[in-house]
Amino acid sequence: MINRWGIAAVLVLGVMAFGSCRKTDDIKPQKRVLVLPDEPYDYATPPNETFFAPFGDSVINNHVATLGRVLFYDVSLSRNNRVSCGTCHRQINGFADNRAFSFGLLDSLTGRNTQTIVNTGTQFGFFWDLRESTLDHMVLQPIANHVEMGIADTLYMEEKVRNIDYYKQLFVDAYGNEEVTSKKIGRALAQFVKSIVSVSTKYDEGRMMQSNPASNQSNLVDFANYTEMENLGKHLFFRKFACSQCHGGVNLDGSLSAPKNVGLEFDYKDNGMPGVDDFGVKRDGFFKTPSLRNIALTAPYMHDGRFKTLEEVIEFYNSGIQPHPQLSEELRIREQGGLTPEHLGPVIDFNLIPLNQGTLPQKMFMTAQEKVALEAFLKTLTDYEVLTDPKFADPFQ
Numbered sequence: 001m002i003n004r005w006g007i008a009a010v011l012v013l014g015v016m017a018f019g020s021c022r023k024t025d026d027i028k029p030q031k032r033v034l035v036l037p038d039e040p041y042d043y044a045t046p047p048n049e050t051f052f053a054p055f056g057d058s059v060i061n062n063h064v065a066t067l068g069r070v071l072f073y074d075v076s077l078s079r080n081n082r083v084s085c086g087t088c089h090r091q092i093n094g095f096a097d098n099r100a101f102s103f104g105l106l107d108s109l110t111g112r113n114t115q116t117i118v119n120t121g122t123q124f125g126f127f128w129d130l131r132e133s134t135l136d137h138m139v140l141q142p143i144a145n146h147v148e149m150g151i152a153d154t155l156y157m158e159e160k161v162r163n164i165d166y167y168k169q170l171f172v173d174a175y176g177n178e179e180v181t182s183k184k185i186g187r188a189l190a191q192f193v194k195s196i197v198s199v200s201t202k203y204d205e206g207r208m209m210q211s212n213p214a215s216n217q218s219n220l221v222d223f224a225n226y227t228e229m230e231n232l233g234k235h236l237f238f239r240k241f242a243c244s245q246c247h248g249g250v251n252l253d254g255s256l257s258a259p260k261n262v263g264l265e266f267d268y269k270d271n272g273m274p275g276v277d278d279f280g281v282k283r284d285g286f287f288k289t290p291s292l293r294n295i296a297l298t299a300p301y302m303h304d305g306r307f308k309t310l311e312e313v314i315e316f317y318n319s320g321i322q323p324h325p326q327l328s329e330e331l332r333i334r335e336q337g338g339l340t341p342e343h344l345g346p347v348i349d350f351n352l353i354p355l356n357q358g359t360l361p362q363k364m365f366m367t368a369q370e371k372v373a374l375e376a377f378l379k380t381l382t383d384y385e386v387l388t389d390p391k392f393a394d395p396f397q
């Protein structure tokens with residue numbers, strides 16, 4: 001029975017709950033001291049000679065990227081002053097997170113696995129469902145996202161940044177004046193994110209030893225700096241199992257191809273990219289083909305972090321692909337329009353791939369040694385420089 005005291009108690013509790021909620025929103029930034037070098041770090045030059053343009057068309061300005069670095073690690077950009085981009089995109093994990101879903105505001109969880117963010121300058125679509133095409137606009141989304149950082153009101157975000165002392169000089173250095181706008185914040189964040197380039201893996205080293213490193217053909221010869229096992233894995237990746245049909249290009253990602261359904265499930269819980277496929281059928285399970293750079297450090301894997309190890313991912317491709325009606329043709333059996341290695345000349349001819357003729361997954365029949373070799377190859381994609389480079393590290397101490 002609820003008497004009037006009961007109702008009063010509920011009201012008081014309600015007010016207390018509301019009050020405490022407001023309180024967490026107003027928590028002052030934890031005392032953290034910003035430490036920057038006297039001269040800005042060099043963001044404009046890639047850390048090593050490379051066979052591709054790691055910034056894409058962008059020219060990186062060292063002062064703008066420095067401002068971006070501070071914004072990237074500044075918890076003040078979140079509603080409760082607890083979360084920064086760096087909370088989820090962790091340098092030691094290849095700028096991904098080591099959990100299936102990441103903690104955002106008030107311990108709420110993201111709906112998808114945090115993506116790695118190296119070599120974004122070479123990419124044209126962002127997020128697992130490719131919903132954003134430009135980085136300058138994209139980088140403001142996490143700030144507004146109510147799970148991630150929770151400041152949807154851009155005027156409020158600008159005001160917050162304006163009221164923090166260290167930003168005055170940083171904006172002057174970057175843009176010539178103190179004026180704070182969300183556009184400038186977005187540009188600085190994008191410049192910093194684009195500056196996080198990975199060009200120093202064992203794989204890059206092997207490519208650079210070839211006579212024409214820029215040509216994809218150079219993937220087809222053995223690398224002198226690889227072990228036998230790594231070279232076997234490379235052969236399986238680029239030829240026998242042709243993983244590179246989707247994980248292609250300089251970044252071993254989908255920048256050369258459309259989003260793909262890899263048959264993770266027959267009935268996807270997360271439908272991925274909205275809209276319809278080439279045949280006008282509602283898309284289900286289409287996701288961005290992720291970059292495999294630093295893949296050994298970005299576990300767990302897939303858009304929902306379902307696989308804990310590379311071994312599990314490889315076993316999935318070997319035996320776990322589900323017969324989804326929209327399974328990508330690269331993974332279908334040949335009689336049903338799938339692509340097998342015999343289709344592949346030295347250069348893949350995509351015109352040879354018949355479209356949408358079936359659903360049955362190609363069985364790869366990997367041997368135990370082939371699985372080990374694939375994993376060994378994937379591990380040559382780790383870039384130890386980008387993981388430890390102080391110019392990409394948290395500047396707050």
Ligand code: HEC
Nearest residue numbers: 085088102103104110112113114115126127128139142148
């Ligand atoms: C609470 C965790 C979290 C925070 C904080 C966060 N992110 Fe993310 N980030 C994610 C997740 C999860 C995804 C994938 C989201 C999706 O696909 O729907 C992602 C995706 C991205 C991507 C796309 C990468 C790609 O390959 O398509 C970029 C770039 C990015 N975030 C940059 C940022 C920046 C810049 C900030 C800070 C302003 C930030 N993130 C803050 C979790 C986070």
Ligand code: HEC
Nearest residue numbers: 241243246260262287288289290301302303313317328330
């Ligand atoms: C049809 C295109 C396609 C082919 C072929 C393909 N992949 Fe993938 N790969 C994807 C897509 C798309 C995802 C993300 C799927 C998801 O999360 O729903 C992915 C995810 C992965 C991941 C996890 C990445 C991460 O960051 O979570 C690894 C590792 C991987 N693939 C390795 C391979 C290997 C090894 C092969 C060859 C045996 C291969 N892939 C063949 C498209 C492909």
